[in-house]
Amino acid sequence: MFSKFKRNTKAIFVDPNDTTQIKLVKGERLNIILSPAFYWVKKVSLPLKRVREVKKLLPSIFEDFLPDGSYSYTAYKQEDKFILFAYEDKKILDYLSSKGISSANIHGVYFAQSEFEESEEAYSISERESIINKDGLVVLVPSTWVQESKPLHLQERSLSKHSITLQQFGHIVDTKSLYTIASILGVLALILIVEIFIASAKRDAVLVAKEELFSKYKLQSTMFQNRAIHTKYMDIHKRQTHLREYLSCFLNMHLKPIQKIQSIEVKNKTLFVKFSATAKGSEHEILSQLDSKKFKYKTSFQNDTMKVEMKL
16 A cells, blocks of 8 residues: 655555555655554653663663564654664565565655554554554554544655664675775774773873872772771761760850769760759750750769760
């Protein structure tokens, strides 16, 4: 089935079950619209913005979905979703070849999905099959499932921008091409060797600088040891900083005339501060000053003595 798309170019719909013969006019080129039987399609939401980023993920997205074969992949964005495709170039080209269509006859190749995704009507592609839009995906169904389907006329239909290029397989590489490829590989190998040499020289320079630095500051021989020492001193610095903040608060604390700091002691990474004349029930003013600093603490009482514990 085909109709005139524009001068010297016709649009045709191809389906593997269609037995209709295609008659080509000399000099005429074809826009091929592929039936859903020729490809696999998914409509998905992904946390990505660019189609270029999505295309890198297509093999893994389709990995558990496809039968064994050699696939090509493509995608395009539709509003906030991505339409993903997987297809076998060879199978499509073999079918077109069986219909007498060579790559020289092909102007463009399109998916039924991209050309009919906006249609709400069903279209008959043969006596037995129709295509319909089901939840945004164009699918192939038996015509008996459709209450009413229209004939597929492509004369007035404008094609989308979502065309693909089918990759050729089994082509023969001539001697000139082999020399060209060999030359390119040779240049790439030379560039790689130069980069390896430069990287090696830079590595040696870094190692020398590292040894000089370790010697100058009397550092340990391995980075593991130095990181352990660094972590140790960072912990000490953190505890000392907390200790200074806590002591500053206690030493500048407003106490009642009869209240005194009886003792300050640091033991097992914990600060202990005892207040005299501070029986349970009279500690509110002291604790409110600690709360204003958002310090974490524990209190205990023995007679008229209150003990405050603070982890460093």
